[in-house]
Amino acid sequence: xxxxxxxxxxxxxxxxxxxxxxxxxxxxxxxxxxxxxxxxxxxxxxxxxxxxxxxxxxxxxxxxxxxxxxxxxxxxxxxxxxxxxxxxxxxxxxxxxxxxxxxxxxxxxxxxxxxxxxxxxxxxxxxxxxxxxxxxxxxxxxxxxxxxxxxxxxxxxxxxxxxxxxxxxxxxxxxxxxxxxxxxxxxxxxxxxxxxxxxxxxxxxxx
Numbered sequence: 242x243x244x245x246x247x248x249x250x251x252x253x254x255x256x257x258x259x260x261x262x263x264x265x266x267x268x269x270x271x272x273x274x275x276x277x278x279x280x281x282x283x284x285x286x287x288x289x290x291x292x293x294x295x296x297x298x299x300x301x302x303x304x305x306x307x308x309x310x311x312x313x314x315x316x317x318x319x320x321x322x323x324x325x326x327x328x329x330x331x332x333x334x335x336x337x338x339x340x341x342x343x344x345x346x347x348x349x350x351x352x353x354x355x356x357x358x359x360x361x362x363x364x365x366x367x368x369x370x371x372x373x374x375x376x377x378x379x380x381x382x383x384x385x386x387x388x389x390x391x392x393x394x395x396x397x398x399x400x401x402x403x404x405x406x407x408x409x410x411x412x413x414x415x416x417x418x419x420x421x422x423x424x425x426x427x428x429x430x431x432x433x434x435x436x437x438x439x440x441x442x443x444x445x446x447x448x
Contacts, residue, residue, distance in 0.1 A: 259286035283396035286383040295414035302442040303418040313365030
């Protein structure tokens with residue numbers, strides 16, 4: 242339990258202040274020391290009002306359709322995974338909420354281990370209580386990985402489309418959201434099929 246005290250203490254300032262760096266960003270920097278080629282970090286947090294609502298909607302539709310109904314842990318999705326059997330990484334990720342992913346991005350790395358998952362379960366409800374839904378989504382959109390060294394909506398929009406995050410169209414937003422399960426391998430331009438599925442989900446959710 243003691244390992245959670247520092248992250249919990251760091252959550253409250255994040256209600257008002259954007260992090261200078263995240264755990265995943267540190268991980269990628271360290272990995273770059275042992276990889277060929279030059280590594281360039283792109284990370285420009287922006288206010289929620291400067292992020293296209295299409296991107297906000299697309300990410301929720303793609304990553305956590307019950308985001309506004311749960312308190313950090315989606316027990317309904319976890320139950321579905323348990324019924325099907327948790328024998329695939331894709332199933333486990335599907336049950337991970339935006340709040341859990343934010344906690345991972347901020348304080349941990351992408352490496353899979355049981356300790357991190359337990360920590361996510363402990364920190365996600367605390368993040369919901371201390372930050373609230375809108376700030377959680379804003380922090381997530383500003384920190385999530387969207388390519389090698391590309392972090393957050395503003396950097397992703399400029400890197401992939403040459404526009405600011407606020408100018409993203411509905412289709413561009415859906416294709417960016419489609420990259421999130423594998424952001425360093427997928428490119429928006431190739432996400433026609435899954436992007437279309439996300440657009441349909443958005444329409445079903447009233448967006």
